[in-house]
Amino acid sequence: AEESAETPTIFSAEMKATALELKDTAMEAGLAYELDESLSTEVGPRRVGTPGDRLGIKWAVAKMKALGFDKVWTEEVTHVYWERGEIEAEVTGPYPQRMTAIALGGSVGTPKKGIEAEVVEFENFAALEAAPEGSLKGKIAYVSYRMERKIDGSGYGPAVIARGYGALTAEQKGAVGYIMRSVGTDNNRLAHTGGQREDKGVAGIPAAALSNPDADILSNMIRRGQPVTFKLKQSSKRHDKKVVKTANVIGEVTGRETPEDYVILGSHLDSWDVGTGAVDDGIGVTITMAAAKHILDLPQRPKRSIRVVLFGAEEVGLVGVKQYLEKNRAELDHHVIGAEWDFGVGRIYDMKPGVGPQALNAIREMAELFAPMGVSLNAANDAKGDSDLSLLGEAGMPAVEFAPDGSLYFDYHHTDNDTFDKVDPEAMKFNTAIYTMFTWLAAESGVDFRK
């Protein structure tokens, strides 16, 4: 009689109790932090096609096996090679100064002796786009837009467009080179690299980012009114015909009842070559591995399988997940729900689902468990999943987006500063706890998140 008085729930009291035990386990273990220390110390940077990338794959396979995953395998991913080379940047007049710069991913190089030209400054990408055709003939175009710091990282979009299409646009107006203020919120003299978009064509002029302090110096010079000349020497090189092999690394916790259905935890194993990728996306790699490990340590496997997928070649345009999707399209319906971590060092403060209307009841019950941890349930229900998983989300896979405080993320993003000392051990425990609870509830339940 007492029992029937309670509202029926999706997740049983026993399941919730186990979820809370898993929370305690994660909060005590600190496993993700430990794994990330290992990855960033023993492997370091993992840009696609480099020895570090291959070493990272070995590390991940060995570590997943050591953690006791039921199955561990790799799925080959191919891409073309890009060579960063060296870079030298300087203002040559009227106030000669060395500048800290970094090549944008995919950039061509300059001639060996470099290019030297007058700089034309634009306050943002739209202003560059509005420049008349031919108006940049023989010049170096410079977009000085400064990214805004926001908790949800929403300053990134308005800033990153200048990285994506800046060089291509500048070239169309006649420019011989393209420089931009780094897409970053810090004031460190470390420039931020990152990919250029190639869906509208490949820029044939060299492209580089200046650190924020250097952009300040350059803009201060330009403001004085005299022509400012800039020299860029960059030996980066596209090797569009040189195929390099990398991989998606997959570790499975095999479900005890419907092993053919799986909850997906995503992250990317590749990184840029600057920094050690401890943050982007070492944190995602190790939080998801740790979450699975805590579930592996339960007395029995959950009903459904869990797949921890460490995608390859994310930084160069979600290449790994695209090839995953091609290979696994037939199984897409068995991707029950997914969540990816690719957003740095902060603590989760919000959970946004992207599920069927009926499945929202299950999400609400999960959210009740997270609420005491300070995690809100987003009113929207349009999540597709972060980064790699967004492509699976768009292809129909239900997803949850756990939003961490991203205020600091773009201080380190794609710079030399992406190192393990930036990783907060307490936030790692907290975020691992949430991923573990979510994953276990989704894998143990029979909820159809598509409905």
Next chain:
Amino acid sequence: AEESAETPTIFSAEMKATALELKDTAMEAGLAYELDESLSTEVGPRRVGTPGDRLGIKWAVAKMKALGFDKVWTEEVTHVYWERGEIEAEVTGPYPQRMTAIALGGSVGTPKKGIEAEVVEFENFAALEAAPEGSLKGKIAYVSYRMERKIDGSGYGPAVIARGYGALTAEQKGAVGYIMRSVGTDNNRLAHTGGQREDKGVAGIPAAALSNPDADILSNMIRRGQPVTFKLKQSSKRHDKKVVKTANVIGEVTGRETPEDYVILGSHLDSWDVGTGAVDDGIGVTITMAAAKHILDLPQRPKRSIRVVLFGAEEVGLVGVKQYLEKNRAELDHHVIGAEWDFGVGRIYDMKPGVGPQALNAIREMAELFAPMGVSLNAANDAKGDSDLSLLGEAGMPAVEFAPDGSLYFDYHHTDNDTFDKVDPEAMKFNTAIYTMFTWLAAESGVDFRK
């Protein structure tokens, strides 16, 4: 009758009123900030013997003239040249990783192909000193002591000894190279340079500092127990017979009554070659210039003269002030009192005098004007003056040390990050106000600060 009831004061009510007017002027003007923007944009880094150093001298002379100083001149300073060259550092085994390093000032280079050896870690300089003779034969010594962050910069002393004498000591034990954790409180992947002490001899092995994140990585590797090998390629070079010329730049506000007596405002014009020296010591250069300018703008000159001395070659061992002292020793008694700024971006919170017992009354009256600004009067009376001025203080010149909050100073100190964006315009106004008030009261009064 009413007037005689008041305690007689050292500084008249009128003088104090003028001091408060000067405060308002400085707080409104923002002149130091403007000057520092000019110095760091139009000149940039100013390491002794480099073109930037010569340009800085030109800039300072021209700017002092433009500001209307009554006299502006330079006094030649000579030093020997040191070439930084290039540096490449990497761990070669068991976990190969590129390291961010910077040569310590005065370091010799490695052979062209570099040196490669096992690293031996010491937790601090004392531990290195305690290593048995010959025990480091063929090794690279590594001191991993981490500087502590303190408001008064007192973490610097215990850390900097490893920079001063580390290489020399390591060499004595047989080491072939010396590396150390940067003397810095930040977590940026920018290593901190700085001079080595040469009073006990010149180290014959190459010496470099790793950034804090790199030192973390290296120590994490070493902790694993396997031998860690390190490769250092460094083309720095001592040119001990190549004399370079620099200068102390002096600007005078000529006193209307006893022009042969002067209040000294010190700072140093040279900087390291990394960063733009906007902080170290562009802030000192421009605060002292601005303080004098505000006094120049009064209806009449103060009784005594004011000398703004921008010392040269400070970073390489207080060379400029040593030569100033030689040249001006006969006039030492006419240095009424002095104050130097060489401690970064914070606000002044304490004033410590170093004056005769009777003159403490004047200091107390000054302190009463600063008290509402949150500046305490230090109970000690042993100030010698900061940096350059400390040598004049030791030679008998009275001094005041204004202590700013130094919590952030060693985040940027001697790194690429010493750029103008770190300079806080409000703190610049505040500190300039205090320097202006102090300087004017000392120059307008007849107080003998030696008594």
